[in-house]
Amino acid sequence: MTASIVAPLEVRELTKYFPAGGAVIGRRSRVHAVEDVTFALRPGTITALVGESGSGKSTVARLLARLYEPTSGRVLFEGHDVASDRRRRAVLRYRSQVQMIFQDPFSSLNPAKTIRHHLARPMRIHGIVERKAVDARVHELLELVGLNPPEKIAARYPHELSGGQRQRVAIARALAVDPMVIVADEPTSMLDVSIRVGILNLMLDLKERKHLAFLYVTHDLASARYVADEVLVMYAGQIVEQGPTEQVLQAPLHPYTQLLLSAVPDPAGGEREPIEVRKGLAAAAVDPPAGCRFARRCPLRIDVCTQVTPELVRARGEQSARCHVTAPASTTPA
Amino acid sequence: MTVLAGVATERSTARPETLIELQQLAVEYGAVRAVDGVDLTIGAGEIVGLAGESGCGKSTIANAVMQILRPPARIAGGRVLFRNEELTGRSREELRRFRWRNVSMVFQSAMNALNPVTRVGDQFVDMMRAHERISKRDALARAGELLDVVGIDPRRIRAYPHELSGGMRQRVIVAMALALEPELLIMDEPTTALDVVVQREILQQVRDLQRELGFAVLFITHDLSLLLEFAHRIAIMYAGEIVEEAPSHVLHERPEHPYTVGLMQSFPALTGPLERMTGIPGAPPDLASPPAGCRFHPRCPHCAPGNAGLYERQTTVRPVLREVDPGHRVACHLVEDRHR
Numbered sequence: 264m265t266a267s268i269v270a271p272l273e274v275r276e277l278t279k280y281f282p283a284g285g286a287v288i289g290r291r292s293r294v295h296a297v298e299d300v301t302f303a304l305r306p307g308t309i310t311a312l313v314g315e316s317g318s319g320k321s322t323v324a325r326l327l328a329r330l331y332e333p334t335s336g337r338v339l340f341e342g343h344d345v346a347s348d349r350r351r352r353a354v355l356r357y358r359s360q361v362q363m364i365f366q367d368p369f370s371s372l373n374p375a376k377t378i379r380h381h382l383a384r385p386m387r388i389h390g391i392v393e394r395k396a397v398d399a400r401v402h403e404l405l406e407l408v409g410l411n412p413p414e415k416i417a418a419r420y421p422h423e424l425s426g427g428q429r430q431r432v433a434i435a436r437a438l439a440v441d442p443m444v445i446v447a448d449e450p451t452s453m454l455d456v457s458i459r460v461g462i463l464n465l466m467l468d469l470k471e472r473k474h475l476a477f478l479y480v481t482h483d484l485a486s487a488r489y490v491a492d493e494v495l496v497m498y499a500g501q502i503v504e505q506g507p508t509e510q511v512l513q514a515p516l517h518p519y520t521q522l523l524l525s526a527v528p529d530p531a532g533g534e535r536e537p538i539e540v541r542k543g544l545a546a547a548a549v550d551p552p553a554g555c556r557f558a559r560r561c562p563l564r565i566d567v568c569t570q571v572t573p574e575l576v577r578a579r580g581e582q583s584a585r586c587h588v589t590a591p592a593s594t595t596p597a
Numbered sequence: 598m599t600v601l602a603g604v605a606t607e608r609s610t611a612r613p614e615t616l617i618e619l620q621q622l623a624v625e626y627g628a629v630r631a632v633d634g635v636d637l638t639i640g641a642g643e644i645v646g647l648a649g650e651s652g653c654g655k656s657t658i659a660n661a662v663m664q665i666l667r668p669p670a671r672i673a674g675g676r677v678l679f680r681n682e683e684l685t686g687r688s689r690e691e692l693r694r695f696r697w698r699n700v701s702m703v704f705q706s707a708m709n710a711l712n713p714v715t716r717v718g719d720q721f722v723d724m725m726r727a728h729e730r731i732s733k734r735d736a737l738a739r740a741g742e743l744l745d746v747v748g749i750d751p752r753r754i755r756a757y758p759h760e761l762s763g764g765m766r767q768r769v770i771v772a773m774a775l776a777l778e779p780e781l782l783i784m785d786e787p788t789t790a791l792d793v794v795v796q797r798e799i800l801q802q803v804r805d806l807q808r809e810l811g812f813a814v815l816f817i818t819h820d821l822s823l824l825l826e827f828a829h830r831i832a833i834m835y836a837g838e839i840v841e842e843a844p845s846h847v848l849h850e851r852p853e854h855p856y857t858v859g860l861m862q863s864f865p866a867l868t869g870p871l872e873r874m875t876g877i878p879g880a881p882p883d884l885a886s887p888p889a890g891c892r893f894h895p896r897c898p899h900c901a902p903g904n905a906g907l908y909e910r911q912t913t914v915r916p917v918l919r920e921v922d923p924g925h926r927v928a929c930h931l932v933e934d935r936h937r
Contacts, residue, residue, distance in 0.1 A: 455819070456650060456820075456821070456864070457650060457860060458876065458877075458880065459876065460863050461876050463874075464874070482792070484793075484867060485864065485865040488865060488866075523794065526793045526797035528797075528826050530826060
């Protein structure tokens with residue numbers, strides 16, 4: 264995490280509110296889906312964004328895909344605010360350089376088109392290679408993602424491939440335009456368990472060989488540990504902890520990270536304490552009151568937790584947490 | 598290993614009374630044989646795990662035990678016994694009484710099975726009164742107690758399902774499944790749609806109740822790491838067959854079948870050293886035309902033409918489940934040779 268490596272993609276204080284149902288007269292409720300999220304994606308690095316459903320992690324992915332406009336905050340591509348340059352060329356460049364891979368490989372491919380079509384189309388749109396070089400490039404990509412023999416695979420239709428193979432096609436398509444950044448939103452969660460490792464290994468290979476910056480969005484902490492160099496833990500729209508993966512997962516600071524870790528089945532983990540079951544709701548991201556969003560479930564809660572919203576504070580080396588107790592604000596803000 | 602392991606060892610010594618017995622069960626969906634020759638027993642008070650990937654037949658087994666297979670699915674062979682009595686061929690009325698009272702079931706999407714326009718408490722009342730003579734008042738009181746047991750405020754009997762979160766609705770279903778104190782609770786991916794913290798809370802509660810009330814559980818999931826913590830005994834399914842079966846701790850420490858070993862190699866560890874994993878190459882077969890011989894052989898790292906005699910058997914002869922140690926059964930030619 265040295266400052267000398269330029270981050271191709273960075274977000275600063277990214278915030279997205281959605282209107283919520285149940286509006287009272289004169290006052291509309293808002294879901295604070297993403298609030299004050301700051302991070303940078305570096306080349307040759309996999310950053311995992313972990314959290315449970317409703318934590319806002321997929322909203323972050325969609326903000327990066329520019330499917331949503333942020334309520335406030337900025338997305339910086341090579342240091343430039345993407346919202347400020349709306350010229351077609353700039354938008355096209357962003358769209359080619361920041362590629363998405365989605366969860367469902369069954370619906371992200373066109374059933375009526377061959378695999379060759381899926382890979383050749385982005386090359387054509389972005390003018391990556393000459394017309395006569397397209398086939399060679401398609402085969403090269405298929406080999407890169409481990410789909411062999413490429414000539415045969417290229418001629419097939421999506422329904423002729425397994426789920427794992429389709430997800431590899433989706434990855435090859437993302438790579439077709441030589442991107443700098445790949446945002447993968449739960450890319451393995453719809454695949455069979457025996458297939459998942461192959462996709463994770465492919466991400467690791469591509470990180471090395473193509474020097475890509477990956478954002479790996481997942482709810483699976485163990486897979487995050489397997490692939491990611493850095494991890495961001497989201498809870499109720501906010502990053503509550505971030506830092507080098509091993510440090511965060513072996514010595515978590517935030518009580519929520521600790522709870523998550525204690526809940527994951529880990530047969531190799533030895534004797535474990537039962538987690539404390541708390542009645543009531545989980546995260547409240549609809550018009551959250553001041554204070555820590557985890558306070559209601561937190562075993563370490565003190566008075567200040569329900570009064571003041573904690574900042575994300577660098578507390579131990581590269582590790583930051585948003586917690587009055589384990590990362591008090593006397594230390595420097597991250 | 599875990600808090601659960603204590604129960605596992607306790608049980609593994611004395612063989613409990615057999616509750617459910619599947620004998621050479623075969624189930625077909627049209628021309629596809631989804632379950633092919635499965636033998637499995639579930640003892641009273643035992644937690645049995647059934648693990649495998651999508652399409653391996655594990656849910657079909659649950660539906661066969663519950664006798665809720667619908668056409669085109671049909672039992673094509675073998676028997677399903679409950680306390681030594683055949684379940685297939687029973688009348689609708691007999692089965693209606695059998696379900697909920699003797700065996701109840703929680704599905705993955707069960708939380709969506711609640712009637713959206715009926716209060717939670719009334720749904721308990723309807724179910725209970727369909728099975729026994731109980732006043733509405735008593736049934737509601739019992740519903741409140743059950744909700745409390747699964748960690749929901751008993752006053753929520755007045756709530757409509759949409760007022761509860763997904764995890765709470767799934768707890769309501771668990772409570773309902775236990776209302777008539779069945780001898781077997783089948784859970785088919787009961788927590789797959791839920792977050793990991795909620796999953797753990799629910800499983801902890803089920804385990805506590807299981808210890809208290811002594812019912813048996815058939816737990817079906819693709820998540821082997823979850824089963825290793827939760828179940829006393831685990832059966833691994835692949836392409837319609839059981840390929841390995843063992844007490845949980847044995848399976849964890851000494852898996853024998855190459856598919857089981859591959860599955861174990863598919864879950865990254867959260868603690869301890871981090872190794873590059875291999876997973877399993879290829880994909881599960883199409884059951885309309887399963888591979889000859891061992892169904893796993895096209896993906897098996899130990900199947901290569903080098904060893905001619907073995908290769909011949911792997912590709913032409915179906916291996917059968919054989920006991921390699923007491924309570925540990927494996928269907929694999931290689932393992933068979935090793936233990937000969």
